[in-house]
Amino acid sequence: MAASIIAGAGLERYYTMRTQPAPRPSGEPAAWADAPVEDLDGGLCEVRLHVGGLTCAACAWVTERVVLALPGVVEARVSPATGRARVSWDPARVDLDAICGRIAGIGYRPRGVAAAATPDRDLLLRFGVAAFCAMNVMLLSAGLYAGWFSGIAPREAALLRWTALAIATPAALWSAAPLLRGAGMALLGGAISVDLPVSVGVIAMYTHGVWSTIRGEDGWLDSMTMLIALLLGGRVLEQGGRRRAVEAAQALAGTAPAIARRTTAMGVERVPASQLARGDRLLVALGEQVAADGVVRSGRARVQMALVTGESRPRAVEPGDRVVAGAIVDDGSVEIEVEATGPDTLVARMAAELERAADRPAAPGIADRLAPAFTVGTLLIAALALALRGPGETIAVLVVACPCALALAAPLSTAAGLGAAARRGLLVRSGDALRRLAAVNLVAFDKTGTLTVGEPVVLDADPKVLRIAAALARKSAHPVSRALVTAASQRGVALADATDVVETVGMGLDGIVDGTLWSLRRGESGVVVEGLGAILMRDAPRPDVAQTVAGLRALGLRVALISGDASDVAQAIGAGAGVDEVIAPARPEEKVAWIRARRAEGHRVLFVGDGVNDGPALAEANVGIAMADGAASSVLVADAVLVGEGLAPVLAGLRVAMAADRATRAGVVRALVYNALAVTAAFAGFVNPLVAAVLMPISSLTAILGARRVGA
Amino acid sequence: MSALLLLLPVSVALGATFAFLFLRAARQGQFDEVDDEASRILED
Numbered sequence: 199m200a201a202s203i204i205a206g207a208g209l210e211r212y213y214t215m216r217t218q219p220a221p222r223p224s225g226e227p228a229a230w231a232d233a234p235v236e237d238l239d240g241g242l243c244e245v246r247l248h249v250g251g252l253t254c255a256a257c258a259w260v261t262e263r264v265v266l267a268l269p270g271v272v273e274a275r276v277s278p279a280t281g282r283a284r285v286s287w288d289p290a291r292v293d294l295d296a297i298c299g300r301i302a303g304i305g306y307r308p309r310g311v312a313a314a315a316t317p318d319r320d321l322l323l324r325f326g327v328a329a330f331c332a333m334n335v336m337l338l339s340a341g342l343y344a345g346w347f348s349g350i351a352p353r354e355a356a357l358l359r360w361t362a363l364a365i366a367t368p369a370a371l372w373s374a375a376p377l378l379r380g381a382g383m384a385l386l387g388g389a390i391s392v393d394l395p396v397s398v399g400v401i402a403m404y405t406h407g408v409w410s411t412i413r414g415e416d417g418w419l420d421s422m423t424m425l426i427a428l429l430l431g432g433r434v435l436e437q438g439g440r441r442r443a444v445e446a447a448q449a450l451a452g453t454a455p456a457i458a459r460r461t462t463a464m465g466v467e468r469v470p471a472s473q474l475a476r477g478d479r480l481l482v483a484l485g486e487q488v489a490a491d492g493v494v495r496s497g498r499a500r501v502q503m504a505l506v507t508g509e510s511r512p513r514a515v516e517p518g519d520r521v522v523a524g525a526i527v528d529d530g531s532v533e534i535e536v537e538a539t540g541p542d543t544l545v546a547r548m549a550a551e552l553e554r555a556a557d558r559p560a561a562p563g564i565a566d567r568l569a570p571a572f573t574v575g576t577l578l579i580a581a582l583a584l585a586l587r588g589p590g591e592t593i594a595v596l597v598v599a600c601p602c603a604l605a606l607a608a609p610l611s612t613a614a615g616l617g618a619a620a621r622r623g624l625l626v627r628s629g630d631a632l633r634r635l636a637a638v639n640l641v642a643f644d645k646t647g648t649l650t651v652g653e654p655v656v657l658d659a660d661p662k663v664l665r666i667a668a669a670l671a672r673k674s675a676h677p678v679s680r681a682l683v684t685a686a687s688q689r690g691v692a693l694a695d696a697t698d699v700v701e702t703v704g705m706g707l708d709g710i711v712d713g714t715l716w717s718l719r720r721g722e723s724g725v726v727v728e729g730l731g732a733i734l735m736r737d738a739p740r741p742d743v744a745q746t747v748a749g750l751r752a753l754g755l756r757v758a759l760i761s762g763d764a765s766d767v768a769q770a771i772g773a774g775a776g777v778d779e780v781i782a783p784a785r786p787e788e789k790v791a792w793i794r795a796r797r798a799e800g801h802r803v804l805f806v807g808d809g810v811n812d813g814p815a816l817a818e819a820n821v822g823i824a825m826a827d828g829a830a831s832s833v834l835v836a837d838a839v840l841v842g843e844g845l846a847p848v849l850a851g852l853r854v855a856m857a858a859d860r861a862t863r864a865g866v867v868r869a870l871v872y873n874a875l876a877v878t879a880a881f882a883g884f885v886n887p888l889v890a891a892v893l894m895p896i897s898s899l900t901a902i903l904g905a906r907r908v909g910a
Numbered sequence: 911m912s913a914l915l916l917l918l919p920v921s922v923a924l925g926a927t928f929a930f931l932f933l934r935a936a937r938q939g940q941f942d943e944v945d946d947e948a949s950r951i952l953e954d
Contacts, residue, residue, distance in 0.1 A: 275939075284939055322936050330929035334922065354914055361918060 230298040233310030242272055244286040245294060249276060250307035257306070264304055268292050283308070307456060324373040325430040331369035332423035336891070338362040339420035343888045356414060363411045366419040370404040374426045376433075390570040392605045396429065398576070399600025406593045418597050421890045425602045428898050432609040454523040454545055458489035461533065471523075474539045483531040487524060491543045492534035494519045499530030512675075563608040563633070564866055565601070572601060576877070583881050594880035597890055599873055603901040607865030610905035615858030618908055623842045624823070624851030631837035635821045635852060636859035637802050641750055642793065644807035644815075645761035645768055645782075646737060648825060649775055649845070653677050654724075655738040656685035663731040665691050670707040670718045673699040678725060679707070681735065742844040743775045749849040751778070753856075756801075760789050760815075789815040806840070806848060823848060858908045865904045872897045 236244045249261060258276040261283065265274040270291025276283040285297055298308040338358045345355055377400065381393035400422060407417035460469050461479045471489040474480070479495065482488050488501070500512035503525045512528040515521060521534060523543040540546060576599040584592040612629035619626050626632045643649050654677065656664070668686035671679035673696060686693060699709030706719040717728040724735035747757050758779040761768035768782030781792055793803050793815055805812075805819035816822030817835045824836035840847050876893055879885050885893075935941065 284942075319936055319939070319942070322941060323933055326929065326932045326936060330925060330932075334925050337921075357914060357918065361922065365922070 230294060230308050230310050233294065233298075235294060238286060241288070241290070242286050243289050243294075244284065245297075245310075247283045247285065247298070247301075247308045247310065249281050249283050249301060250309065260304065261301055261306060264300055265297055268297060268300060271297065321376065321430065321434055324376065325427065325434050328369045328373035328423065328427040328430050331365050331373070332420075332427040334365045335362045335369075335423045336420045338365070339416075339887070339891060342416055343891070346888065352414065359411045359414070359416070362419050363407060363417075366404070366407060366423050369423045369426050370400060373430060374400050377426070377429060390573050392565040392569040392572075392601060394569060395573045395576055395599065395601050396425075396605055398573070399596055400426065402593055402596040403600075406597075416887045418593070418887050418890055421597060421887070421894045424891075424895060425600060425898075428602055429605055432606045432613075435609060435613040454543065455487040455489050459483075459486075472540055474536050476536055476539070478536040480534050480536060481531065482521075482527050482534060484527055484529065487526050488521050488534065489523055489539075490534075490536045491522050491538040492520070492536045494521060494532045495535050497530060497532035499532045500528045501532075502526040502528050563629075564862060565604050565608050568604070568866070568870075572604070579877055579881065587881065587883065591881060591883050594883075594885040594890070595877055598876035598880045598885055598893065600894075601869060601873060602894060603869035603872060603897040604866060606898060606901040607869055607904070608862045610901055611858045611861040611865060611908055614861070614905045614908040615854050618858075619838075619847075619851040619854045622850035622854065623847030624838055624840055624854075625826075626838040626851065626855070628837070631821060632855050632858060633862075634802070635804065635838070635855035638755065638804040638821055638852065640756045640758065640796055640801040641804045641806065641848070642758040642760050642789075642796075642819070643775075643777070644789075644805075644812055645759060645763055645771055647808035648806050649743050649759060649771055650737040650739050653737070654681050654735040656681055657724075657734040657736050659685065659689075659733040660731050661689065661691050663727050663733055664689065665694055666711050666716050666727050666730060667718055667725060667733055669694040669696040669711045670699055670709045670716060672696065673709065674701050674707055676701075678720075678735070682725070682733070739771060739774060740843065740845050742846050746845040746849045747776045750852070751776070753849075753852065755852075760784050760792060762786070762789075786812070786814060790818045793818045804852075806845075823851075854908065861904050861908045865901050868900055868904070869897065872900075 230245075230247060233245050233247055238244050249258075258281075261276045262274045265271055265276075265283075265285055268287075270288045271285060272288060273286045274283065275285075283301075287293075287297065301308045338361055341358050342350070342355060342362075344350070374397075377393050378397045381391060381397040384391040385394060403418040403422035407419040407422065410417040454471065456471050457468055458471050458474055459466050459481045460474070461481055466481055474490050478490075480489060480492065482499075484499075494515050494517050496517055498514070498516050500514050501521055502512045503522060515532065520537075521532070522545065523539075524545045538544075576596070579599070580592050580595045583595045609629070612632055615632050616626055616629065619632070626635065659667075664682065664686050668682045668691065671682040672693060673679075683693075694711050696709040696711045699707055701707050706717060706725075708715065708717045710716070716730070719726050719728060721732050724733045726732045750757050756779070757777045758781060759768060759772040759775065759777045761771070761780070761782040762784060763782055765780075765782045768780050772780035772782075781789075784792065789805075789812070793805060796803050797818075797820065802821075803819045804821045804823065805815050806823045806825075807816055808825035812824075813835050816824060816837075821838065822836040823838045823840055826839050826841040838851065840851075872893075876885065876897075879889075
């Protein structure tokens with residue numbers, strides 16, 4: 199209901215605006231100018247956009263309707279979760295400018311999406327084809343195997359074999375192409391990846407399949423198609439994480455507005471954000487977004503900088519304070535002097551960093567490290583079989599040595615681990631990060647916002663004082679005010695009514711309670727109601743800190759607390775949490791130095807932090823975990839993000855990572871044992887296509903079942 | 911043998927139909943944003 203009201207409002211706004219051209223500064227290329235337009239069948243065009251400013255599902259809905267209302271638009275889909283849109287249209291009737299202009303006209307910001315972030319449908323298509331081939335070839339082979347026992351006419355067998363070959367061919371030549379290419383590229387680069395023994399197996403099985411079909415014998419095509427389908431399925435699972443990181447970067451880059459109001463000697467002019475220069479003065483009024491990083495020169499305002507500080511409540515700024523591009527003015531208005539624009543702004547740098555991180559290649563997994571020895575071993579045994587036994591045994595060796603379970607063990611366990619960790623509240627960015635998390639042996643926590651909630655709670659208060667303070671605080675959204683009201687209701691202090699409450703930014707509250715004017719001000723350690731008394735407040739530890747620390751220590755990890763706070767405060771919190779070591783006070787660069795020193799000693803460090811200044815420490819540690827409600831800059835450099843109130847997900851995530859690591863290792867050992875046994879049997883001539891068709895899926899199935907246990 | 915000659919093409923054609931439908935759906939982007947449909951139902 200609410201959504202349809204908003205949508206109705208949005209659509210009405212569109213009708214009033216449709217006589218106007220899209221609001222776009224002349225001479226400036228539009229943000230969507232570089233959007234890659236694809237030509238579809240039937241003369242249609244399709245484009246992928248990122249739409250900035252979508253804050254809810256209804257916004258996406260409105261955008262969709264508005265675009266669909268344009269004559270000539272065939273389809274429009276806007277994702278409320280990622281802000282990505284896909285539009286297809288008839289180029290004879292409408293163009294990209296009109297579509298994007300319409301979206302911009304209702305207040306959102308369409309931009310072209312880099313090709314890298316368009317989902318990789320290719321792999322999914324190849325997997326789909328391989329799965330179809332595998333199922334059908336297996337069905338046909340079942341008929342052939344049945345013929346072994348009950349007899350089969352040569353003509354019928356030939357029919358089944360040729361049909362199977364026809365169906366298996368697209369799987370071998372098209373679906374398996376990424377595997378073959380991966381092996382080839384690695385080999386050209388002088389490396390042997392796990393794709394190589396797989397490719398050798400696929401090539402052996404397919405050429406033998408063609409040969410045996412011509413000669414009227416049974417081949418290994420069923421095993422081959424099954425193997426290709428399983429391996430591609432593992433890859434489809436794997437690619438999800440990387441895409442998500444790129445999407446996050448694009449959502450971030452879309453947060454800064456495209457147009458700013460600049461003050462000049464002549465007055466105020468509207469200019470595209472890209473034409474701003476250092477030293478320009480910008481006016482930002484209520485409801486507007488800051489277009490560049492800068493310093494407030496005049497005016498006072500409350501701004502929302504959730505993106506950078508992680509503080510979703512508005513923060514008061516006054517002359518001299520810094521604001522960043524993308525910040526939204528909630529109250530008041532300010533004039534700012536520009537310090538950085540475009541790609542130099544904090545959001546743009548964070549987005550670039552995130553995109554780079556997504557492109558960074560992961561460390562080679564255990565399967566790739568084993569691949570060289572494995573490949574050489576397999577080829578040696580195959581050569582030996584050719585010399586001592588015969589071509590049949592040689593093919594059988596190459597077929598059963600194909601390390602499907604080995605190649606699947608890590609991706610499946612990792613995918614299961616990522617999912618299990620996410621369900622427990624720890625969003626791990628990549629499989630690589632999960633593997634590093636499993637190897638951690640030292641955990642360092644930041645204090646404020648990490649071990650503690652980062653918000654004050656009332657420790658001790660006289661009910662009389664609290665009654666007045668809470669009455670005033672009820673009219674304010676400041677964290678201290680909220681804590682006072684909560685404390686009052688928890689202690690059963692009846693809330694009085696305050697009138698004429700005035701909140702002065704950075705000062706406090708004034709108002710009338712019971713006919714008297716009271717002033718609430720910041721005190722030594724808490725707040726003071728002037729002329730009545732003080733209320734003692736302190737940053738509260740998160741509820742499950744002690745349990746989590748105990749759990750981590752039970753896993754054999756060392757736990758440290760690094761804090762920027764004074765030593766006694768940090769020691770008190772550290773003692774309450776039960777950590778092994780407290781390092782305080784430590785400036786951000788000292789935190790980094792401490793982590794670097796521990797790493798040099800051979801420790802593998804996990805750092806959990808949340809602040810803007812924790813970024814370097816998060817990056818320096820082997821694994822960095824940021825709090826979801828922490829600063830966006832820390833969330834971006836972190837390997838994992840913790841969602842929810844407590845710290846328990848750190849412990850749960852570590853356990854999952856360790857379980858995934860154990861599952862991978864166990865899977866690798868099982869795969870190697872299976873291969874050793876199967877190769878021996880093949881060498882001895884005990885393996886025929888039917889045996890392989892049963893053994894190989896069983897081996898892969900154990901890999902899948904082993905991975906499933908990670909999430910249990 | 912004559913039954914096989916009929917059933918084999920029929921079953922392969924049936925399988926190929928499903929494969930074709932899957933390919934078409936994937937190419938149209940129906941699997942691009944699989945999490946969206948869940949939030950879409952909240953809108954109406």
